[in-house]
Amino acid sequence: IVLPRGAMAALLIGVGVAAAAAADTCSNYTIIKGKGVVDSTKLLAQINATEYSECCNVCQATANCGAWTFAHSTCRMTALANAWPHDVSGAISGTSTAPPSPPPSPPIPFPDYCKDKTCRNVLYFVSDDMRADWGTYGLPVKTPNLNALAAKSVLFEHAFCQISVCAPSRMSFMTGRRPDTFGVWNFIDTVPLNTSATPGHFRDHGYITLGLGKTFHQNLGAWNVDAYWSPDKPYFPYAVGVCPHGSQGGGHCMQTDEEIYDYKLRLQTIDYLSYAANKSKATGRPFYVQCGFRKPHAPWQYPQRMWDLYNDSEIAVAQHKTLPTDAPLISWTRALDVKLENGTSFQYDAFNPVPDWVMQDQRHAYYASISYVDEHVGYILQTLESSGLADNTLVLFHADHGYHMGEHGEWEKKSNFDLVRLVLRCLEVGVAFVASFSDPDVCVVAKCAVAGGVVITLGCACAADDPRPVAAHHLWHPLERAV
Helix, strand or coil: CCCCCCCCHHHHHHHHHHHHHCCCCHHHCEEEEEEECCCHHHCCEEEECCCHHHHHHHHHHCCCCCEEEEECCEEEEECHHHCCCEEEEEEEEEECCCCCCCCCCCCCCCCCHHHHCCCCEEEEEEECCCCCCCHHHCCCCCCHHHHHHHHCCCCCCCCECCCCCHHHHHHHHHHCCCHHHHCCCCCCCCCCCCCCCHHHHHHHCCCEEEEEECCCCHHHHCCCHHHHCCCCCCCECCCCCCECCEECCECEEECCHHHCHHHHHHHHHHHHHHHHHHHHHHHCCCEEEEEECCCCCCCEEECHHHHCCCCHHHCCCCCCCCCCCCCCHHHCCCCCCCECCCCCECCCECCECCCHHHHHHHHHHHHHHHHHHHHHHHHHHHHHHHHCCHHHEEEEEEECCCCEECHHHCEECCCCCHHHHECCEEEEECCCCCCCCCCCCCCCCCCCCCCCHHHHHHHHHCCCCCCCCCCCCCCHHHHHHHC
């Protein structure tokens, strides 16, 4: 049975029921945990499933099926010849024979590229779910360090993410490929492992590449780690925030620094950056250090000093609190659980917003979380300055997409409104140059107007060549003229 992606699901579910009545077939497969084996571009069939044994049975009953992956209540199947192991958090896979080994780490093609060139270092920040509510836009969020970075930078007011969801957006801006190129639209799919990516491009040109936090979404950030990151330091994985009455779906809480992942990330980034700077001075090799903050993704966590920066009564609420009357309902989505610190939840829909005081409470927590990220950026930039390498280091800051805070009755992301598609970006070289952000209505994703702009623009800006093929054009030469 060969079906296009998502087609005739009911037929496959029927097959699954019939197969489940037969003897269990999982013993016929080599089981692999924590790995996916199904290439999204060579999908044989897909069904909804509640447990991995359904995949075993349906694959057994499906012609030409030799491999399957069960993850996030979805069973995906392919021919054995198309199976390739890759990291998928929480996945269970099976192959009818032993799966092929992952491809070996590629050699560094241009290890001496920078010996006869002036190659700039890169310090690359990514934030999670941060929209452009910065002080530099005249908005009430206190972000002194990001404001200072913006003041030394070129401003981009229109930059778009491809999809306002973490995983596909990150896979897009990290590799420069549009989501449609390889069918990466969710938290399961990835591009093929041989796809070039920003850190891998710099590694291929002799850079020391060190990664921390949420860069890619998959594998706690460490996706395809051997191909993209230097072995000098292990990739520092991200963690999920937890509040007493909150989770990734919503809520907020006041905690100590030591309880919040981003504080640990800050300390680790300072350590990695210091190592990279010292090694660069000793060897002449430039560095690429990327730090992916978890905030302000829910649950919003913050120490007391960040909460005290704001007062609920002084926080403005959304001007347009419901979906426009002429907007199709399909444009609206309910995502975030609007929840107070004590766990009290508030219902809402496209035409019935939460009370103003609840909106102010949520914005208060979100703003405190943004200010906390700003503090981390300040400490890390101080470390860069102290290293003496700031004048030859390109600094980039952006987020994966924007965010709704009650506008149009929306909370969170996962829609096509500008607030979640437009992205803020900051790119600075030395003391004189470069940044890109979005305007107050824009959110955040590292893009120079389209996906792929980051890897190409960084490559050209740092003299690390122009990484083709990707799905965008770089803006380095216009940026040079803007200085």
